[in-house]
Amino acid sequence: xxxxxxxxxxxxxxxxxxxxxxxxxxxxxxxxxxxxxxxxxxxxxxxxxxxxxxxxxxxxxxxxxxxxxxxxxxxxxxxxxxxxxxxxxxxxxxxxxxxxxxxxxxxxxxxxxxxxxxxxxxxxxxxxxxxxxxxxxxxxxxxxxxxxxxxxxxxxxxxxxxxxxxxxxxxxxxxxxxxxxxxxxxxxxxxxxxxxxxxxxxxxxxxxxxxxxxxxxxxxxxxxxxxxxxxxxxxxxxxxxxxxxxxxxxxxxxxxxxxxxxxxxxxxxxxxxxxxxxxxxxxxxxxxxxxxxxxxxxxxxxxxxxxxxxxxxxxxxxxxxxxxxxxxxxxxxxxxxxxxxxxxxxxxxxxxxxxxxxxxxxxxxxxxxxxxxxxxxxxxxxxxxxxxxxxxxxxxxxxxxxxxxxxxxxxxxxxxxxxxxxxxxxxxxxxxxxxxxxxxxxxxxxxxxxxxxxxxxxxxxxxxxxxxxxxxxxxxxxxxxxxxxxxxxxxxxxxxxxxxxxxxxx
Numbered sequence: 235x236x237x238x239x240x241x242x243x244x245x246x247x248x249x250x251x252x253x254x255x256x257x258x259x260x261x262x263x264x265x266x267x268x269x270x271x272x273x274x275x276x277x278x279x280x281x282x283x284x285x286x287x288x289x290x291x292x293x294x295x296x297x298x299x300x301x302x303x304x305x306x307x308x309x310x311x312x313x314x315x316x317x318x319x320x321x322x323x324x325x326x327x328x329x330x331x332x333x334x335x336x337x338x339x340x341x342x343x344x345x346x347x348x349x350x351x352x353x354x355x356x357x358x359x360x361x362x363x364x365x366x367x368x369x370x371x372x373x374x375x376x377x378x379x380x381x382x383x384x385x386x387x388x389x390x391x392x393x394x395x396x397x398x399x400x401x402x403x404x405x406x407x408x409x410x411x412x413x414x415x416x417x418x419x420x421x422x423x424x425x426x427x428x429x430x431x432x433x434x435x436x437x438x439x440x441x442x443x444x445x446x447x448x449x450x451x452x453x454x455x456x457x458x459x460x461x462x463x464x465x466x467x468x469x470x471x472x473x474x475x476x477x478x479x480x481x482x483x484x485x486x487x488x489x490x491x492x493x494x495x496x497x498x499x500x501x502x503x504x505x506x507x508x509x510x511x512x513x514x515x516x517x518x519x520x521x522x523x524x525x526x527x528x529x530x531x532x533x534x535x536x537x538x539x540x541x542x543x544x545x546x547x548x549x550x551x552x553x554x555x556x557x558x559x560x561x562x563x564x565x566x567x568x569x570x571x572x573x574x575x576x577x578x579x580x581x582x583x584x585x586x587x588x589x590x591x592x593x594x595x596x597x598x599x600x601x602x603x604x605x606x607x608x609x610x611x612x613x614x615x616x617x618x619x620x621x622x623x624x625x626x627x628x629x630x631x632x633x634x635x636x637x638x639x640x641x642x643x644x645x646x647x648x649x650x651x652x653x654x655x656x657x658x659x660x661x662x663x664x665x666x667x668x669x670x671x672x673x674x675x676x677x678x679x680x681x682x683x684x685x686x687x688x689x690x691x692x693x694x695x696x697x698x699x700x701x702x703x704x705x706x707x708x709x710x711x712x713x714x715x716x717x718x719x720x721x722x723x724x725x726x727x728x729x730x731x732x733x734x735x736x737x738x739x740x
Contacts, residue, residue: 240297245312245605248290252319255283258341261348263599270362272341275334275373280323287320307734311457311609314731318454326450331378331437332690333451335389338370339396343548346403347538347568357407358414364400364422368429371436380443382666388690389437395544397430402540444665448656452694455612457731461701463661468654468700475650476678479643486636496644497680499637503574508537511571511580518584521633522626535588538570545570547691578641581634586645590626591619598725609729616695617702618724620649624703625717647678649696652689656697705732713739 253260255275257268274280294313327333345359381389404423407413452461483492486499515535538545548570569588571580595615599607623642631639655672658664664672670686679685709732710720720739727735 241294241306241309241312242605244290244293244297245308245608248287248312248316249608251283251286255280255323258337258344261341261344266348266351266359269345269359272363272366272369273337274369275327275377276369277376284320284323287316287323291316291320307730307738308605308609311730311734312605314457315609318456322450322454326454327373327377328450329378329380329443329445329447330451331374331381331440332385332389332392332693334370334373334377335392335396335433336691336693338367339392339399339547342367342396343399346399352412353407353410354412354414357410357419360403360407361415361419361422364426367426368432371429371433374433374436374440378440380445381437381440382444382446383442384666384670384686385446385690386437386440386442388687390434391687392547392691393430393434393437395542395547397427398542398544400426400430444667446659446664446666446669448659448694448697452656452660452697455694455698456701457609457611458613458705458733461660462704464653464657464700464704465661467704468650468657471650472647472654475643475647479640479647479678482636482640482643486640493678493680496640496678499640500576500579500644500680502576504577506539506571506573506575506580508539511537511539511569514580515569515584515588518581519589521630522585522589536568538568539573540570541573543572545572546688576641578634578638579645581638582641582645585630586619586623590622591615594725595728598728602729606729611702611728611731611735612698613702613705613732614724614728614735615702616699617704617706618721620699620703621706622721644678648685648688649699651676651679651685652692652696653700655689656692656694657700660697709736709739712736715739 253263253265254268256273257271258273260266260268291313294309294316298309342360342363345363346356348356400423404419407419408416413419479496480492483490483495487495490498512535569584571583592615595610595618599610627642631642655664655669658668658672669689673679673682673686676682706724709724713720715723723739724735727738730738
């Protein structure tokens with residue numbers, strides 16, 4: 235027992251320090267002891283953190299040498315995580331302004347939207363995080379020398395979204411009787427808006443460059459040794475999806491140019507309120523219930539509706555459970571949507587992000603009380619929803635109509651196109667000019683400017699999803715396991731890299 239405790243202590247001690255630095259992401263995990271601050275990327279403090287990582291690696295090596303016959307999957311995974319983190323804090327932050335702005339955005343939004351916490355605590359944490367927003371400017375001055383023009387434009391929009399959210403949520407809190415220290419909230423809101431104005435000027439002043447700095451972020455999230463160059467796989471996917479998309483458009487309106495039909499279907503908008511959204515959720519859940527993992531997970535859907543565009547940038551939060559505590563098993567999932575939305579796009583979002591993949595992984599993680607709770611295979615986390623919607627699509631499309639099929643193919647095309655570009659950046663060092671030229675030549679995209687903006691916000695998630703999708707397909711071909719059992723085994727082992735999962739699935 236003492237041997238296991240030695241490893242447990244190493245992991246617990248490391249992640250306590252880790253979440254101090256990456257506190258915005260800790261909130262998403264349900265770890266709230268650092269909700270009083272945004273993530274810390276001060277260079278001097280990170281140098282101390284690097285020393286701490288080196289010491290932890292040395293202690294782990296000693297542990298493994300003493301217990302050669304007891305080498306565990308946990309110790310191997312922990313070692314890889316330590317190495318990835320060291321590399322990321324060493325050079326992965328440079329020329330990555332999007333990372334810092336998105337981190338601040340997620341940090342402020344997440345403490346505001348923890349539905350299971352009382353308003354008094356949420357308001358206090360919201361004010362506290364606003365008070366540390368000013369440090370983002372210092373981080374960008376420290377780490378960022380160049381920025382591409384496309385990134386600059388997208389980040390300035392992201393700052394606008396963040397300002398809008400701060401104003402809206404502050405106004406909401408000031409109407410609540412149990413909001414903590416209202417005068418302090420007003421002050422911190424004013425200071426935060428001033429910091430954002432300074433941040434705008436700073437982003438505009440950074441020297442223009444052409445290189446896209448994605449590699450550090452992607453390597454940080456990969457627990458396996460290497461990514462696979464998926465150029466051929468992605469090309470084949472783009473061809474087959476675009477052919478299906480054009481075919482479906484012509485089925486809907488045979489005389490129309492396919493692009494006009496796509497635009498007509500996708501541009502239709504309807505008004506939604508919380509009651510209407512919940513009715514749609516219930517109907518979709520009953521439709522796909524048989525495809526969900528056999529360990530049924532019931533959860534309450536928390537709907538957050540906004541009239542503005544900023545919910546688009548929160549796509550990474552859709553379907554995420556933000557528990558009130560690390561071991562809190564209250565099963566509620568946040569669903570963020572605009573009050574005016576395309577019906578078929580809404581169905582796609584619900585199926586992809588709310589019912590498939592991420593919610594189940596998050597629930598499994600919340601309920602795990604061992605050291606495994608700290609690990610997460612990001613390839614599996616991002617790839618499983620894509621895998622699940624692909625295997626159920628043929629069975630559900632007949633119930634949802636040809637317009638849904640069209641939107642499905644269009645949204646899948648966008649995901650694969652982002653992954654294709656990110657694959658080229660990772661393996662062939664495409665710069666932003668290469669990206670812009672490639673996008674301009676595309677024959678499917680309706681709004682190329684919005685695609686580029688979304689591509690910047692994506693920060694490699696589509697690449698991780700396709701890497702995970704490919705690994706899941708390979709594993710399924712290799713293992714003769716029934717579909718639901720296979721999915722359940724993936725969920726049970728989602729804390730390990732695929733090389734380890736392959737050994738554990740019999």
